[in-house]
Each structure stands twice: as C-alpha cells, then as structure tokens.
Amino acid sequence: MSAPAGDTRVAAVGPGPARAVPTGREVTDPLLSVRDLHVRFDEIHAVSGVTFEVARGEFFGIVGESGSGKSVTARAVIDLLPSHAQKRGQILFKGEDLLQARPKRLRAIRGSSIGFVFQDALAALDPVYTIGDQLVEALLAKRSMRRSAARRRAADLLDEVGIPDPRQRLDSYPHQLSGGMRQRAVIASALIADPELIIADEPTTALDVTIQRQVMELLQGIVESRGVAVVLITHDLAVVAETCDRVAVFYGGTIVEEATTTGLFAAPRHPYTAALLASLPRMGGTGEFRPIPGNPIRVATELACCPFAPRCANVVDLCRQRVPAEQTDGAHRFRCFRPEDPR
Numbered sequence: 001m002s003a004p005a006g007d008t009r010v011a012a013v014g015p016g017p018a019r020a021v022p023t024g025r026e027v028t029d030p031l032l033s034v035r036d037l038h039v040r041f042d043e044i045h046a047v048s049g050v051t052f053e054v055a056r057g058e059f060f061g062i063v064g065e066s067g068s069g070k071s072v073t074a075r076a077v078i079d080l081l082p083s084h085a086q087k088r089g090q091i092l093f094k095g096e097d098l099l100q101a102r103p104k105r106l107r108a109i110r111g112s113s114i115g116f117v118f119q120d121a122l123a124a125l126d127p128v129y130t131i132g133d134q135l136v137e138a139l140l141a142k143r144s145m146r147r148s149a150a151r152r153r154a155a156d157l158l159d160e161v162g163i164p165d166p167r168q169r170l171d172s173y174p175h176q177l178s179g180g181m182r183q184r185a186v187i188a189s190a191l192i193a194d195p196e197l198i199i200a201d202e203p204t205t206a207l208d209v210t211i212q213r214q215v216m217e218l219l220q221g222i223v224e225s226r227g228v229a230v231v232l233i234t235h236d237l238a239v240v241a242e243t244c245d246r247v248a249v250f251y252g253g254t255i256v257e258e259a260t261t262t263g264l265f266a267a268p269r270h271p272y273t274a275a276l277l278a279s280l281p282r283m284g285g286t287g288e289f290r291p292i293p294g295n296p297i298r299v300a301t302e303l304a305c306c307p308f309a310p311r312c313a314n315v316v317d318l319c320r321q322r323v324p325a326e327q328t329d330g331a332h333r334f335r336c337f338r339p340e341d342p343r
C-alpha cells in the first residue's frame with residue numbers, strides 16, 4: 001500500500017516502522033490472535049468458533065452481511081459486549097488472554113494499546129464540550145503534562161488526521177464539524193494513547209463516498225506512518241479491495257473464508273465469497289447488484305451444518321449434516337465441503 005494520495009498531512013508523518021504483513025495465512029508473532037471464539041446471548045449464537053490472527057501493522061478486513069457476527073466479534077475483543085453475553089475461546093493480545101483478564105486490566109489495555117472508532121462519530125463525542133477540551137482532557141488523563149502542552153499536542157493530532165486549521169478547530173463543538181471531520185476527530189482521539197491496534201467498526205458507513213474514501217486513506221496513512229494494525233469491519237467489499245491486506249469473510253457467525261485481499265478477489269474458494277463477488281456490479285455492465293438468491297440466515301441456535309447451505313449453488317447432503325472443518329490450500333483458509341476450484 002502506498003501513502004494516501006493527496007493527504008500530505010499524513011504522508012508528512014514520515015516512514016514508520018517496517019510492516020510485516022503476511023503474504024499467506026501464516027502470521028508469525030501475531031498482535032491479536034482470536035481462537036475459537038464463541039459468543040451467545042441466551043439462545044442466540046452470535047459468534048460460533050471464530051479464529052483469526054492480525055499481524056503488527058496489518059490492515060485486516062472483516063466483511064459480511066448484516067447479522068453475521070462482525071460487530072459482536074470486534075466488541076468481544078475490546079470487552080464492550082453487554083454483561084449477559086456469554087463468551088468462550090481465547091482473545092490473545094500480545095499473548096495475553098483478554099477473556100481471562102480482570103476488568104481493571106481490560107480498561108487499561110483499552111485505554112492504551114487498543115483504540116476504537118465506531119460508525120457514529122457524533123455519539124462518540126460529547127456535544128457539550130469543544131473538540132479541544134475533549135482531546136486535552138483525554139491527554140491529561142493519560143500523561144502528566146501542562147494544559148498548554150496538551151493543547152499543542154491536541155492541535156498536532158488534529159493536524160495529523162487532516163483537519164485544516166487545527167488550532168482554530170480545537171474551539172469547535174462536534175456539531176460544528178462535518179461528518180467526515182467529526183470522524184477524523186474521533187480517530188485523533190483514538191490516537192491519543194499511541195495504540196498498537198485500532199478497531200474500526202463501519203467507520204464510514206454514514207458518510208458519502210468521497211468522504212468515505214478520504215477517511216479510509218487516513219486510516220491507511222496511519223497504518224503506514226505509525227505501524228498500527230487496523231481491524232476494519234465493513235459490509236462493503238469495494239472498501240476492502242482498496243484498503244485491506246487480508247480479509248476474513250463472515251457468514252452466520254463464523255468465518256467461511258480468509259485470505260489475502262488479492263487472493264480472495266482473484267480466486268475465492270468459498271461459494272459464499274464467490275457469490276458475494278459475483279453480486280458486485282461489473283465495469284461495463286448494467287451497474288446493478290445481483291443479489292445472492294435466498295435469505296440471509298438469522299442464527300438462533302448453535303451451528304449444526306454449513307450456514308450457507310440453503311443458498312449455496314454447490315450444496316451436497318453433507319453440507320446439511322455437519323459443519324465443515326476449517327481447511328487451507330496454503331493461501332486461503334475456508335470451511336466448505338465443495339469449494340470453488342482454485343484458479
């Protein structure tokens with residue numbers, strides 16, 4: 001990935017630490033390792049046996065349709081699920097299992113090593129305080145520094161995330177900024193603690209396409225300049241294609257395929273991924289989406305078979321009888337009894 005075109009503020013941060021983005025599925029010394037994660041809300045099995053790893057400095061995408069378990073997985077990592085969520089498995093962050101960590105330790109990790117950015121920037125900011133006050137208070141809570149130095153640092157952060165006239169913008173209230181600028185301010189606040197991982201859950205869904213692209217370029221720039229890893233949750237494959245190094249495709253609360261973004265788009269192995277890619281409008285075509293036949297499932301019980309079986313063109317009896325085990329061809333990891341041919 002190159003530095004974001006046209007965003008000199010980010011590019012000006014300069015080259016950061018070398019990134020070790022894996023080319024296949026192997027991740028040596030992962031920053032985040034989620035192993036066999038299950039999340040239930042009483043009888044609803046929202047997440048069933050999710051396993052993936054994220055390397056330092058990697059831009060990792062999680063894609064899938066509504067209700068497939070993307071947000072619940074992300075919120076499990078940062079311990080932001082409601083208290084009645086029942087979780088099992090492992091969430092290793094730098095080797096430490098966050099599912100076993102005490103609340104105080106989790107708060108400390110969340111406030112320092114892991115930052116997050118959600119869809120609704122307005123909800124993430126306090127409407128009654130200026131952007132500057134919010135950033136300064138957060139900075140002072142993290143480090144002992146003079147208020148004037150915190151204000152300078154806050155302006156630097158706004159500059160880093162591409163907000164013009166950062167010193168003046170410190171005195172703006174959230175409602176005085178555009179949607180894109182507000183999301184940039186939220187990203188600035190996520191950077192306060194120098195996180196090693198940023199989880200961004202649909203950060204651009206509420207924004208128009210041009211602004212969406214700019215915010216994604218900003219996140220890419222941050223990955224490049226700071227060596228931060230980003231886990232991006234999105235339902236938009238075009239965003240994945242443009243930004244992510246690797247991607248996990250969710251369906252029915254589980255990962256049905258994971259590969260490098262290039263590998264996934266070039267030769268999907270899971271029929272759901274193939275159907276998803278085929279549904280995208282083609283250049284020179286009618287410009288229309290071709291929806292995948294059938295209805296998305298609503299997972300209410302533990303998976304007993306392939307969740308995609310009712311909609312799958314390759315389905316065989318076995319798919320309705322058992323959950324396919326995970327397999328790999330070296331470049332893709334997938335769960336399917338009748339995968340697409342490798343190309």
Ligand SMILES: Nc1ncnc2c1ncn2[C@@H]1O[C@H](COP(=O)(O)OP(=O)(O)OP(=O)(O)O)[C@@H](O)[C@H]1O
Pocket residue numbers: 041044045046064065066067068069070071072073082235298299
């Ligand atoms: N607090 C909750 N209580 C009960 N069920 C929940 C709760 N949060 C999520 N779920 C259920 O868990 C499943 C997965 O939800 P999740 O939000 O992870 O989906 P998603 O893939 O992120 O979809 P979207 O793109 O719409 O956010 C859904 O069936 C959802 O209704």
